[in-house]
Amino acid sequence: MSMKECDHHKGAKRRAFRRVFCCIVVFLFIVLVTILLIWAILRPTKPTFILQDVTVYAFNATVPNFLTTNFQVTLTSRNPNEHIGVYYDRLSTYVTYRSQQVTYRTAIPPSYQGHKEFDVWSPFVSGNSVPVAPFNFVGLGQDQANGNVFITVKVDGRVRWKVGAFVSGRYHLYVRCPAYISLGSRGNGVFVGENNAVKYQVVQRCSVSV
Structure with missing residues (x-):
C-alpha cells in the first residue's frame, strides 16, 4: 500500500512539474512574440x-x-x-x-x-x-x-x-x-x-x- 502511495505522489509531482514547465514556456513564447510584434510595428532603423x-x-x-x-x-x-x-x-x-x-x-x-x-x-x-x-x-x-x-x-x-x-x-x-x-x-x-x-x-x- 505504501509503495502505491509513493508512486502516486511521484506521478503527481511529475504532472505538476510538467504544468509549471509548460506555463513557463507559454509565458516566454508570449513575451517573445510581443517583443517581435512591437519591433516589427516600430521598424527600428539604425542611425x-x-x-x-x-x-x-x-x-x-x-x-x-x-x-x-x-x-x-x-x-x-x-x-x-x-x-x-x-x-x-x-x-x-x-x-x-x-x-x-x-x-x-x-x-x-x-x-x-x-x-x-x-x-x-x-x-x-x-x-x-x-x-x-x-x-x-x-x-x-x-x-x-x-x-x-x-x-x-x-x-x-x-x-x-x-x-x-x-x-x-x-x-x-x-x-x-x-x-x-x-x-x-x-x-x-x-x-x-x-x-x-x-x-x-x-x-x-x-x-x-x-
Missing part, C-alpha cells in the same frame, strides 16, 4: 552619420615609417526613428590610412538622441610619431605627390534602443566615413587659425553597421 568636414593641423612624416597627425573632424548623427530613442555609449573616433590606424582613439561623451533628433560632434584626433608599415609610408609619399590622400574616419562604440520605458541591451556600432583630402595642393581647403591648418568640406555619408 545615420555624415562626415561634414576635416580640419588638418598636421599630417607629417617625422622620420622614416613614423607619422605625426592632428585632425579635427565634424560628424553629424541623426536618429531617423519616430518612436525609438538611441543611447550612445562608449563611443570613440580615430583615423585610418590604408586600413592602418594612424591616430589614437578619442572618446565621445555618452549621449541620448531622441526621436528624429540630430547631434553634432567635433572631436580632435591625433597621433604623435605613430609607426606606419613601410609599404604604407611609401604609399603616403606617392599619394602626397599626386595631390590626394584617402583617409577613413571611424567611430566605434555601443548603442541602446529606448521604446517607452523599455531599454534594450547594448549593440555594437561601427561607423566608417571615407574622405579625400588634398594635402599636396591646398586649393580645395580653407586656411583656418594661425597654425596653417586647412579645413576641407567633405559632406560624406558614412556606412553604419549595428
Whole structure:
C-alpha cells in the first residue's frame, strides 16, 4: 500500500512539474512574440552619420615609417526613428590610412538622441610619431605627390534602443566615413587659425553597421 502511495505522489509531482514547465514556456513564447510584434510595428532603423568636414593641423612624416597627425573632424548623427530613442555609449573616433590606424582613439561623451533628433560632434584626433608599415609610408609619399590622400574616419562604440520605458541591451556600432583630402595642393581647403591648418568640406555619408 505504501509503495502505491509513493508512486502516486511521484506521478503527481511529475504532472505538476510538467504544468509549471509548460506555463513557463507559454509565458516566454508570449513575451517573445510581443517583443517581435512591437519591433516589427516600430521598424527600428539604425542611425545615420555624415562626415561634414576635416580640419588638418598636421599630417607629417617625422622620420622614416613614423607619422605625426592632428585632425579635427565634424560628424553629424541623426536618429531617423519616430518612436525609438538611441543611447550612445562608449563611443570613440580615430583615423585610418590604408586600413592602418594612424591616430589614437578619442572618446565621445555618452549621449541620448531622441526621436528624429540630430547631434553634432567635433572631436580632435591625433597621433604623435605613430609607426606606419613601410609599404604604407611609401604609399603616403606617392599619394602626397599626386595631390590626394584617402583617409577613413571611424567611430566605434555601443548603442541602446529606448521604446517607452523599455531599454534594450547594448549593440555594437561601427561607423566608417571615407574622405579625400588634398594635402599636396591646398586649393580645395580653407586656411583656418594661425597654425596653417586647412579645413576641407567633405559632406560624406558614412556606412553604419549595428
